[in-house]
Amino acid sequence: MAGVSAATVTRALSTPDVVRPATRDRVREVAASLGYHPNRAARGLITGRTGNLGLLVPDLANPFFPSIVKGVQGRAHEADHAVFLADTDEDPAAEAGLVRKLAKQVDGIVLCSPRMAEPELRALAAEVPTVLVYRRVPGLPSVTAEFLDGMRQAVSHLIALGHRRIAYVAGPRTSWANRERVRSLRAVTRRTGVELVEMGTVAPQFHGGVSVADRVLAAAVTAVIAYNDLVALGLLHRLAARGVAVPDDLSVLGFDDIPLAEMVHPALTTVALPKEEAGQAGVDLLLHLLDSRKAVRRDLPTQLMVRGSTGPAR
Amino acid sequence: MAGVSAATVTRALSTPDVVRPATRDRVREVAASLGYHPNRAARGLITGRTGNLGLLVPDLANPFFPSIVKGVQGRAHEADHAVFLADTDEDPAAEAGLVRKLAKQVDGIVLCSPRMAEPELRALAAEVPTVLVYRRVPGLPSVTAEFLDGMRQAVSHLIALGHRRIAYVAGPRTSWANRERVRSLRAVTRRTGVELVEMGTVAPQFHGGVSVADRVLAAAVTAVIAYNDLVALGLLHRLAARGVAVPDDLSVLGFDDIPLAEMVHPALTTVALPKEEAGQAGVDLLLHLLDSRKAVRRDLPTQLMVRGSTGPAR
DNA sequence: TTCCGGTCTGAAAACCTTTTCATTCCGCGT
DNA sequence: ACGCGGAATGAAAAGGTTTTCAGACCGGAA
Structure with missing residues (x-):
């Protein structure tokens, strides 16, 4: 329609500088009027780049992950990439299979896999x-947060409120995030001389907290970190x-800062982890990896959000 | 490697019945040992089917949508399709553009677009x-819920508790879901003789509810539906x-049944809309549309979940 | 005038499948 | 013995791009 060959159309659209301005404009104009967009599958066939990214999350129903998805999605679109989403339903065994299926159709994968x-x-x-999000494996590119610093903020806050005996309710033992949190917490409490009571492992869900509450109460602590x-x-x-009464009888402190945290009453004091930012950083690292073959690590800052669920120790 | 032509490989893998059993087995064996999977992009080029579905949601941060995504995702994978996810950030203007970008790479789209x-x-x-989810447009395939019935359940529940004057806090006027809810509610209250006080429109978010609460209180109602x-x-x-005191001074009733609803105290009485099921149905309808060119409509049942936030009228 | 270099464009190959069409081979009926 | 039909396979085309290579054209230098 523009009276030029397919080759020139390609050049006019993807490397505009090598075609004569008059031709380029004519081609682009015609393309626009036809609503023509290059077929990405065909392009991928030859360039080897699909312009697609894969994103694997363990469970979208966990309110921590939609924010990450949002970050990945947003940044990917800015970089003109589309996102394949897969939810593994908390099944680490299925993950590898899903990744391999996705692998053929994407340039790279952002992987949230606390358990694998x-x-x-x-x-x-x-x-x-592959870029790991909230998981660190030596040698692989990954995005994580400064857990140690977050834990330090949390414990300092409790100490300032007069707490000296603190319970920790652990998540799944196999989870990397839990291991990190335990490690940080032990380090911080040892250094500050706070007494730490470890309550054992629960399901990282609402009902997990419900089920352990009475044991926490019996542990004679003035504060609990979940x-x-x-x-x-x-x-x-x-x-x-x-x-x-919270916080009068017991202070409660969370981790993540999911949206619900400030919707309940009393609002939950919690260590905020960057979520959308982590998703964006994941995409950045992945694109960087694809361009330069360099695996980078990024540690994002954490921030204690003081709300209503923590107060002076009795 | 199997000593046969590419054509035979294709046949051995996708139409096994037309190749001699011995050949077929040999080919499949070699394919497996090589980890060979047909390149879907190349296949799509010729068959016209990509095996990919698009999914558009207005805002993943709204806890209503992750469940839908989960349903779509799960069913799509069962049908051996991958899912492109796009979040439009509540921007109806961006939606059309996103759909068109996605269009070239997918066989069809599941569209959640309350505003467009x-x-x-x-x-x-x-x-x-395209299949619409929680949106009905004559002639287009869509998945919705029985709002009218849900509203009937809600109002009957309140009537049984002795409520006679009920407030409704509306969502965005441009939202299809809100229009449906208002329409249903008006019909039900007219029929039952309950007095309906419409409080006007708020942002469909937490802060929207916060901002309207005092006005509801001043409206001298004994119950409010949000x-x-x-x-x-x-x-x-x-x-x-x-x-x-809720529900002693005022009963509060929601709509959707998001996971948070039962985590707060008092737990929220609400009309549960099928979410994961809606996502699954969306995929089913889309695949049906692709196969048969027939546009179907599906109406899923709703269910009142009675929890702590509603009680007898004062 | 000739030749050179540079700029722009077109032809054709390549990417990886699937599908159509043709070919080969075999067994069977006449 | 011949021909026919059916089953199994291969060759080649097609799908929509991008890239490489070659060619056309033009201006300027020798």
């Missing part, structure tokens, strides 16, 4: 460019039902 | 097979801050 074993992750990363906000909310729920 | 104008939707649907759960939670939050 490290060797498996390495194997996957060798097959398809593995994440969902668990903290479960604690709050059960404590309210038992008539325990 | 009807003509625009029709135009889009003419360009690419456009959705987020607004209802905002109401609860502000009411708690004002020292109003």
